[in-house]
Amino acid sequence: MSTSSPIHVGAVLFDGFELLDFYGPLEMFGLLEGEAKITVVAEKPGQVRSSGGPCGVAEAAMAGSGGFDVLLIPGGIGTRKAMLNPQFLAELTRLAEASQIVATVCTGSFLLARTGLLDRRKATSNKRVFQLVKSSAPKVEWMAKARWVEDGKYFTSSGVSAGMDMTLAVIAKLCGREKSLQIASRAEYEWHEDSSWDPFAAAWY
Amino acid sequence: MSTSSPIHVGAVLFDGFELLDFYGPLEMFGLLEGEAKITVVAEKPGQVRSSGGPCGVAEAAMAGSGGFDVLLIPGGIGTRKAMLNPQFLAELTRLAEASQIVATVCTGSFLLARTGLLDRRKATSNKRVFQLVKSSAPKVEWMAKARWVEDGKYFTSSGVSAGMDMTLAVIAKLCGREKSLQIASRAEYEWHEDSSWDPFAAAWY
Numbered sequence: 001m002s003t004s005s006p007i008h009v010g011a012v013l014f015d016g017f018e019l020l021d022f023y024g025p026l027e028m029f030g031l032l033e034g035e036a037k038i039t040v041v042a043e044k045p046g047q048v049r050s051s052g053g054p055c056g057v058a059e060a061a062m063a064g065s066g067g068f069d070v071l072l073i074p075g076g077i078g079t080r081k082a083m084l085n086p087q088f089l090a091e092l093t094r095l096a097e098a099s100q101i102v103a104t105v106c107t108g109s110f111l112l113a114r115t116g117l118l119d120r121r122k123a124t125s126n127k128r129v130f131q132l133v134k135s136s137a138p139k140v141e142w143m144a145k146a147r148w149v150e151d152g153k154y155f156t157s158s159g160v161s162a163g164m165d166m167t168l169a170v171i172a173k174l175c176g177r178e179k180s181l182q183i184a185s186r187a188e189y190e191w192h193e194d195s196s197w198d199p200f201a202a203a204w205y
Numbered sequence: 206m207s208t209s210s211p212i213h214v215g216a217v218l219f220d221g222f223e224l225l226d227f228y229g230p231l232e233m234f235g236l237l238e239g240e241a242k243i244t245v246v247a248e249k250p251g252q253v254r255s256s257g258g259p260c261g262v263a264e265a266a267m268a269g270s271g272g273f274d275v276l277l278i279p280g281g282i283g284t285r286k287a288m289l290n291p292q293f294l295a296e297l298t299r300l301a302e303a304s305q306i307v308a309t310v311c312t313g314s315f316l317l318a319r320t321g322l323l324d325r326r327k328a329t330s331n332k333r334v335f336q337l338v339k340s341s342a343p344k345v346e347w348m349a350k351a352r353w354v355e356d357g358k359y360f361t362s363s364g365v366s367a368g369m370d371m372t373l374a375v376i377a378k379l380c381g382r383e384k385s386l387q388i389a390s391r392a393e394y395e396w397h398e399d400s401s402w403d404p405f406a407a408a409w410y
Contacts, residue, residue, distance in 0.1 A: 011259070020232035020392060023259070027225035027365065030257020038258040047262055052235020053243040054216070054228075055262040057252055126393060159393035160232065161369075187225060188331060188364035188405040190395075200393040 003069040003100055007036045007174060010068030010095065013048040013058050014088065016078020020160050021105040022056065025072050025167040031183040035175065041065050041095075043088055051076045062091040067098025070170060074163070075106030075126065083114045093117065101153050103170055105163030109156040113137035121151040126159030127200045145201040147192055158198060165192045208274040208305055211242045212379060215273030215300065218247040218263050219293065221283020224255045225365050226310040230277050230372040236388040240380065246270050246300075248293055256281045267296040272303025275375060279368070280311030280331065288319045298322065306358050308375055310368030314361040318342035326356040331364030332405045350406040352397055363403060370397045 009029045011022065029036045042048050042058030049055050073092070082088050093115040096102045104112045109125035110133045112118055119139040124146040126133075134142045143149050148157040148166035150173075157166035168191050172180040184191040214234045216227065234241045247253050247263030254260050278297070287293050298320040301307045309317045314330035315338045317323055324344040329351040331338075339347045348354050353362040353371035355378075362371035373396050377385040389396040 018232070019228045019235055023224045023228035026257055026259055027223070027228075030224060030255070030259075040259050050235070052231055054231055054235075054245050055264075057260040057262060059260075128391065159391070161392050161394040164366075185405065186333065186364070187366050189366040190397075190404070192395075199395070200390065 007069045009038045009070045011040050011072040013042040014082040016051045017074045018076035019050045019052050021074035024164040028167040070101045071099035073104040073108040075108040079107045079111040103155040105157050106159045122149050123156040124149045145198045212274045214243045214275045216245050216277040218253040219287040221256045222279045223281035224257050226279035229369040233372040275306045276304035278309040278313040280313040284312045284316040308360040310362050311364045327354050328361040329354045350403045
């Protein structure tokens with residue numbers, strides 16, 4: 001893997017994204033300060049409404065963007081509509097193929113699965129809709145108990161807050177574990193460093 | 206305390222706010238779905254840049270807003286500039302006085318302390334700059350080891366991710382503990398329900 005310096009993070013927005021899926025990981029990348037640069041992209045630039053209400057802002061169109069060092073794909077109720085949009089899916093596929101690392105949170109894994117890029121790969125998603133995700137994308141080797149899963153360049157995480165733990169694992173891969181520990185401490189965040197930690201798997205089965 | 210239905214959350218943005226201070230709590234309020242309504246306010250409506258880079262969006266001006274059921278004040282490097290802005294501080298004071306609950310995250314506590322409203326109250330803030338906060342606002346009874354502190358209508362939390370634990374405590378107060386447990390489970394978030402849990406106090410002393 002060859003990443004640029006600073007690490008260029010591309011973060012994908014769509015209507016109905018889940019706030020913490022998106023901003024939890026971006027908080028961690030943001031704490032890399034000069035070592036990372038974040039670009040928020042969407043189908044078109046401008047304001048994009050979250051499922052919770054508040055809007056995010058896309059600075060650039062997906063179509064005008066090249067690959068990133070890390071491509072972040074959040075989940076949220078809006079994934080259901082986004083995965084039925086052929087133009088969005090085509091751009092997502094192109095960006096995922098052109099990026100060094102692709103990291104998905106919650107039902108963002110389900111969205112990425114629709115591109116076919118997770119076929120025959122290990123992946124996880126949130127646990128509340130796990131059976132639906134599993135039956136809808138049967139070529140993916142879905143892991144029922146995992147905070148996050150790394151398979152090749154793909155990092156996929158469980159629901160919502162799991163994206164922060166996964167992101168610290170991505171940062172550890174790119175910048176070393178010590179950097180992730182520093183960032184977790186600055187965010188006063190208790191990093192679940194063990195990717196098999198997943199009490200929520202039991203809660204929903 | 207008398208809150209409206211749905212619970213009206215006012216969330217304050219300023220340049221250089223910390224992403225997770227803001228969107229972590231808003232994720233939790235957002236999961237109340239129809240039971241809460243979020244309005245993002247700032248000195249003027251429009252895009253507001255975070256310390257990490259991505260912009261948030263304020264829908265309304267603070268000056269045009271009345272009090273809220275919950276007023277959320279994030280922290281971030283931008284608090285240093287915001288606390289030197291008399292017009293911003295005047296509006297923050299007015300909104301805090303008119304709101305039923307005021308909840309601050311990280312250096313958002315320091316910002317609120319500048320209004321004088323935390324004088325002679327117990328409060329906490331993030332631990333990395335705790336000594337600075339303590340010496341700069343000596344009339345506040347700063348608690349060195351606390352994930353969050355509740356004193357009257359004021360909830361103040363430790364750094365960044367502590368805002369989520371505090372918000373679940375606010376929701377428990379307004380809607381009952383069962384609701385907070387449901388929301389934490391939906392967000393696959395391990396709620397630190399004990400407000401005295403604070404390993405980060407030791408890390409910085």
